[in-house]
Amino acid sequence: MIVEMDIISTVSMYALLLIPIGIFIWLQMGLVKETILSALRMTVQLFLVGLYLKYVFQLNNGFVNLGWVIIMMVAANSSVLGKSGLKRKLFFWRTLIGISVSTFIVSGWFVLVAIRPDPFYDARYMVPIIGMILGNCQRSNVLSLERFYSGIRNNEQEFMTYLMLGATLSEAIRPYLRTALKSCVNPSIATMATMGIVSLPGMMTGQILGGAMPMAAIKYQIGIMLCIFAAMVIAAVVNILLSLRVAFDEYQRLRPNIFQ
Amino acid sequence: MIHFDNISLQIHGQILLEQAHLQIAEGDHVVIRAPSGSGKSSLLKLAVGALPMSGGSVRVHDLELSDQTVAEIRSRIGFIGQEPTLGAENVKDALLLPFTFKVHQHNKPAEELIFQTLELLHLERSILDKPSKRISGGEKQRIAIARALLLNKTIFLADEITSALDPASKAAVITALFRPEITLLSVSHDPDWINACGRIVEINKHKLTEAAP
Incomplete structure (x- = not known):
């Protein structure tokens, strides 16, 4: 103990x-x-x-747990938009959907498929796991949105060239989507590669301090790292794709008023 | 072919064009001659929906520019800017870039046609292997022109595209573009280019007016 x-x-x-x-x-x-x-x-x-x-x-009521998770998501979403340099009012619902979808998919997989607690909404699993995913994805969510839109703004002539050469909006944004995704996943790829050698992860340390056997703690750590990585990529892509409609006008031009 | 009706354009609160008209027929070679900052380049951008109009309408062929038609209009027009962006790491990829997009995917040019087009514009074949960053401004302009020619466009909007060219390359570009089947709306200060154009348009008091060649 x-x-x-x-x-x-x-x-x-x-x-x-x-x-x-x-x-x-x-x-x-x-x-x-x-x-x-x-x-x-x-x-x-x-x-x-x-x-x-x-x-x-x-x-340990399913609805109370869900309520708490929603509060965490709204707080994470507000913080992401505040730091991304984009207008909160325009993007709030779209990025909230991106963050919720990604978190629910990966935490659902982790809790329902891998851990299978009884009841499945057990707060001891649901709340800390979703909290860790949200906390760890926050930086990458900011980075992907910020890189994507600043990439297009700073290379507007190049972006317009793609459109002039016949690209659809989804074709013209692809180079910037790639750059944005790379910038958000590269640090995580490096972290995964050095995990256990350079860093002893927080969740594992917490579980060992809490009395768990190191081998049990490691399995959770692997699970959470994979969750974070998948959530990061899903949230980045969903956030960007859902935000396109407000960020570009009907002629596929980037609206200048989306930035803070 | 290209009709600007009642066009008004304001940029940062400054009126550039007000209820201006211009009609360009098939095969016309038009140059707009006006001082810097008077709205010449902006007029070209209006035609392809790259800038928002304050009023009026643009028609290309039978299509009126709108959110429904903008993609089709862009696919019909070759737009070449003064400092064109190639949009790919090396020259060959830049030249073939439009053919990676769905709309042009099935019209990928044969290697022989690429070589002929390069030759037409006085470019060496070896330029294809060079990184886009390493080629000169004049070469960049000609690669952008080659790219539009490979797309088989017949309407060209050209913004000072001879500004970085030596006399021989300029002559080659003029020969390549001033053909009866090509409709050209251009902006230029270059006397040779202006001489080659059949129509000269000026911007006077925010209106487009014909000038004597």
């Missing part, structure tokens, strides 16, 4: 912050306030989530 951290030992962890804060003061970097505020935010948010999850786990 895990060694439980009491409140005093948790608070003692904040002592570690004194070192970076000392360095910030010494270098007159002015990050002290931001650091303290962020650490406090993290603390409050995690305690609230911990409290909430305690009840979600106790209740």
